[in-house]
Amino acid sequence: MSPDRWSRVKEIFDSIADEPASRHMALVHAACDGDLALEAEVLRLLGAVPALSDFLEAGASNLFGELLEQPSSSPAFVVGAVLARRFEIRSYINRGGMGEVYEAWDSQLNQAVALKTILPHISANPAVIERFKQEVRLAREVSHPNICRVHELFCEEPAEGPPIWFLSMELLRGTTLLAHIREHGPLLRTAAEHLAVAMLSGLQAAHTRGLVHRDFKSGNVMLLDMPGSPVRAVITDFGLAIMNSPGVTNGSDLIARGTPGYMSPEQKRGEVVGPAADQYAFGVVLWEMMTGQTPPATGNLSIDSRNIAYPKTWLRVIQRCTAPAPDDRFPDMAAVRSSLLPAPVRTRMIWVEAAAILLAAGLGLLLWKRHARVPPVACVICNTVQITPDVDKSETPSLSQDGRFVAYSSDRAEPGNLDIFVQKLPSGPVIRLTRDGARDTVPSISPDGSQVAFRSERDGGGIYLASTQAPEQSPRLLIRGGRDPKFSPDGKSLLYWTGDPDSSTPSGRAFLLPLAGGAPQLVAAQFQDARYPVWNSNGRAILLTGCLAPGLLPDCLDWWIASASTGTVAPTHAFFSLRAKNFLPGRLNSLEWRGNQLVYSSMNTSGRLNLAEISLPPSDPHAIGQPRWLLPSDSGELDPSISGGGSIAFTRITGALHIWKMDGLLEKKQLSLEKVTEDPEVDGQPFVAEGGRYLVFTRGRSAQRVVVLRDLQSGQERVVWNQGLSAQSPIVDRDGVWLAFQQAEPTGRSAVYAGRIGTSMKRICEDCSAPFGWFAHDHMFFFRSGLKALSLADPRTGQQQPVLSETEAMLGDASWSAATSNLVLVASSPARKRIEVVHLNSIDLHPQRSVFMPEEPGTPLHPRWYGNGTGIVYTSNRDGFMCLYRRRFDVAKQRFGEPIVAAHIHNQRASIDEVLPRVLNLSTDGDSLFLNLGEQSSTIQVGTLAQVH
Missing domain, CATH: 3.30.200.20 (Phosphorylase Kinase; domain 1)
Structure with missing residues (x-):
């Protein structure tokens, strides 16, 4: 069929497809004007x-x-x-x-x-x-x-x-706006106002992100019944969406041109299409709602105003929206909304819209009261209600002492950008406290609900303080570099910690800050690492996650109880007990300690995060009770926050962790992005072999991670190591024959194993970790032999050879370039992390010289060689998000070039920020980079926690 013939078939099809099937035969016969072949083609398509x-x-x-x-x-x-x-x-x-x-x-x-x-x-x-x-x-x-x-x-x-x-x-379960109009005729004005607001809000959100629908019509608007609340209108099928950029025309696109009757004149002519085309279609839909008629393909929208129970304002809006020239239409959808609804109506509709959003998420005043009247049942967390929409990413809730307010981070205002919000419970308005482009998260609301402390990645990162009474004021910096703030129960002090979020490097220092004035006080000063401090509800005891003596993190971590007044610290030995019962914490910073009960996030039997509880009296650190699950759900739950009255808020997450590939390291433009794995399990720590044929990575959750080998040429995968334990940091040689990896032993300690795939593996060493590259193709491999040392090992014999050691800085996160005999690694001290290049003698591998990468804003991590050792790609949070950067490296002069953005990854729904450090890795070969991206959406849930002591 020729393009002209197809164009004619499509034109007739689009003009008739939305009509009742009983009328198709007559309408097609009339439209085809005696062309029986054309008539048959259209009828076949309609069928x-x-x-x-x-x-x-x-x-x-x-x-x-x-x-x-x-x-x-x-x-x-x-x-x-x-x-x-x-x-x-x-x-x-x-x-x-x-x-x-x-x-x-x-x-x-x-x-x-x-x-x-x-x-x-x-x-x-x-x-x-x-x-x-x-x-x-x-x-x-x-x-x-x-x-x-x-x-x-x-x-x-x-x-x-x-x-x-x-x-x-x-x-979506419902009916289309088109079907509703056909069945019931014109809409009542109040119903049309509500739907118009919803459609305008959706289109404006798309246009703000640079997308144009190009096929907006009443048949692409779903109406979902929400019992006891307004109907939710949902725009579907952005199948014709294109980025709103100059030079993109319909004529140059593979896709057909939309639906006659709704298409703007410029769209029919195949010209550049922008938001004004969607505005034209919106005007047509307004006409449909007012008249109850199907729009003619000619675009002639006549209205007898004497028979229409709408204000003349609507007629003027329709006329301007459907003006032939795009420049004669409204400047944007916000202007359409302002002109369509008078000020008093707009105010009323804003509240209706807000109520619709909350009710769509499962929360309204009536619904809350209905839950509150339910008699007690045999549950631990009862009367759970979702207070944020499914379509957003909302997390890390914090309840005020009286349970009347909850603060949380969310991208509900700007998709992909996390800000801090406060909401009055059960159904009060939502107040936005931050508007910065950087990532704002982990809020802690003061006991009286008047202030919120939170972590922000702006200006290098730190703890900020915002007022809920004056949300228009800019938050003020409280502690530069601080993390995970926690208000004391009396609101007079703040706990926080500083250091590297990567728990494999001991750098955490916990502090108590008097808010009335005075210097921060170090908690557990003698510890090698102390992080994630939280208050007990009595205000006298502090629980922190730490490591007292030098050891390989995270193996030596445990919970410790510190006195807020005397500073004495006592061990709980909880991790040893919980490990034996398969109740270890899944997120170390996800816990709440109220009375004798500690609620935290652990990994359940299905491999998902869930809330667990143990008895942990502040006066007796060793009285660890039997752990139990708090929720039967198979979703992921974390971030518990408990009020004085027993209300509990927590995050429910749905998400995935896959391996992604980026190409274009040798080019100056930003990298392209492609997903490599799709397994429902967690895929982490990718390593691509020399030559780029084989990719090895871990798959699974928590204590059970297998090693998977993927042939990138054929796409075939196979499990090459599965011992029912947690394998980490696998590396494979260029021929896909030799494998080395780290494994968590039943004792909780780490060991490195290596051997030929398909045979038994040799344990190379204990209290060692992180293989990261091969020397001489498969002869030996590099690994971390201690906190401050790197070594080589022969996978055949197990023989080891020291390569590099330091007395002050900890070494790790390394990459080897065989072409230049250079190691690039991260040298960490309590004060900072620096990327260092060390040249090794090609014969005896002794270090000869080293050079540090120039310091820059943020924290550079995960450096990896590319281009035969002529450049490095690495991650950094210099702009408030964990993004990818690259620098050229002059091998002869041993000098770094200026940093260049390789890829901005600001959308928190698929980001590096969502990947736990222990499963993250970057690996390169040639022009390609393999890495993890965490894909996640999340909601805030609020309920009642039974039996709080």
Whole structure:
């Protein structure tokens, strides 16, 4: 079929597809003007697209004639099938123009999702798949209650037949605005006002992120019934979205041009399309809601104002939105909203919109009271209510002493950027306290709710103090470099710590700061490492995570109890006891100590974080009780905060950790990004072998991590080490034959093992760690032989050779360049971390000279050679986020070049910041970099904790 012929078929199809099926025959016959072949082609296409699937039709499927191939009559997947090792098919929903739609259970996100397949004859075109990948990346940039959330694009390879590509996205149960108008006619003004606000908010959020829908229409707006609350309107199918950049035109795009009747004149002409095109379509939808009619393809939106119960303001807004020239329309959606709703109505609708958002998240005054009236049941955490939307990333809650206020960090205002918010419970307004572009998190609210201390990454990082009474005032810096602040129960002091968040390096120092004035007081001054201090609710005891004597972290860490008045410190030996019971903490900074009960986040039997509780009396550090789980949920729970009255707030997370690949290290532009692994388990610590064929990494959770080898040429994976323990830091040689790795022993100590894959492994040493590279291809490998030493070991014999040692600084996080005989590593002292290059003699490997990388703002970490030792790539939080940077290295002059941004990773929904240090690694080969990115969304939950002592 020629492009002109397809264009005619598509034009007729789009003008009729939204009409009732009973009218299709007559309308097609009239439109085709006697062309029987054309009539047959349009009817065939209409038969493949049921009207009820309108809201799931993605514009990216409308390619030249591709849809005219008859789809298979039988579903591609059967109920019970598991796709991509994470999606269990629950039901078949329907078939649309691009493929089939299913409801599935996502074991990784722990929620029901919609899966939309792409017909094989469409996905066979590589350009189509690249376009879908681009659209998924763009759609994930927008997170808003009025926009359907898109998760990811996957590929399933059946035993027989071609690969099946599919999208996972938010599952919406409801009807379209188009279907509602057809069934009920024009909308009442109040209902139309509510829906208009919702649609404008969603479109404005997309436009702010630089996205244009290009196929906005009433058939792409879902209406979800929320019992006892306003209907939630959700815009679906940003399938035609493109970045709003000059020079991007419809004519140059693979995708068809939208739906006649809703398309702006410039879109019909194939010209540059921007937010003004969505505004035009919005004006058409307003017309539909007012008149109850289907818009004509001609664009002539006539209205008899005598029969319309709407103010003339709406008529003027529609006329301006649908002006032929984009410059004659409103400047943006915010201006449309201001003109559409008079000031008193806007105020009322803002409150209605806020209530709709809260109720969509599961919280409203009536709902809260309904939970409060439920009689006590056999539960530990009861009456749990979600107070933030699923579409946001909200975490680290902190309750005031009376339980009336909760502070938390969230990206609800700017997707991907964490700020501090305070919310009055049960259903008060949400107050935004910070507006900085840097990452603000871990708030601690004062007992009376008047102040919030928090960690911010702005200006190098530190603890800031904000007033809830005057949120317009800028927060003030309290402690530069401070982390994890905790108000004392009387509000007069603040606990915090300083040091490296990487717990493999002993650098933590805990402090108590009198807020009335005075110098910070060091807690547990004699400790090698002390971090994450928290108060007991009596205000007299402090629990900290620390290591008294020098040892290899995190193996020597334990909980210690310190007296706030005398400074004496006593061990609990809790980690030894909890390790034997498989209740070790999963997040060391996720705990709350009230009375005799310690609530913390541990790893449950399903491998997910969950809240646990043990008895820990402040007066008797050794009286550790039997641990128990507090929630039956299989979701991830952490960050507990408990009020004096027994209310508890915590974070519930859904997320994943995968291996990603970035290409372009040798180029000056920012790196491209591609996901390598899709397993529902946690994939961490990637290492790419010399030559770039083999990738080795760990897979699993907490105490059970296996080693997986992936052939990057074939894509095949296999487990090469599985002893039921926690393997870490694997490295493989260039031929995929020799393996070395660190393993946590049953005693809790670390050891390094090595050997030929497929045979038993030799234990090289104990109290050593972190293999990081091969010398002479496979002859020997480098590893960390102590806190301040690096060595080589022969995997065949186990023979070891010291390479480098220091008396002051701790050494680690290293990378080896065989081309230049240079080591690059991180040298850590209590005061700072520095990246150092050490040249080794190529014969005896003795160090000859060294040079430090010039100091820069932030903390540089994870340096890795690329380009045969002519440059390093590393992470740094110099701009408040953990991003990637690179520097050239002049081998002859032993000198670093200036830092260059390799990739900004500011969106906290897929970031380095979300990766725990013990599973993070960077690895390079040639032009490519492999690393972890943590993908996460989270909500704040509030409930009642029973039996608080």
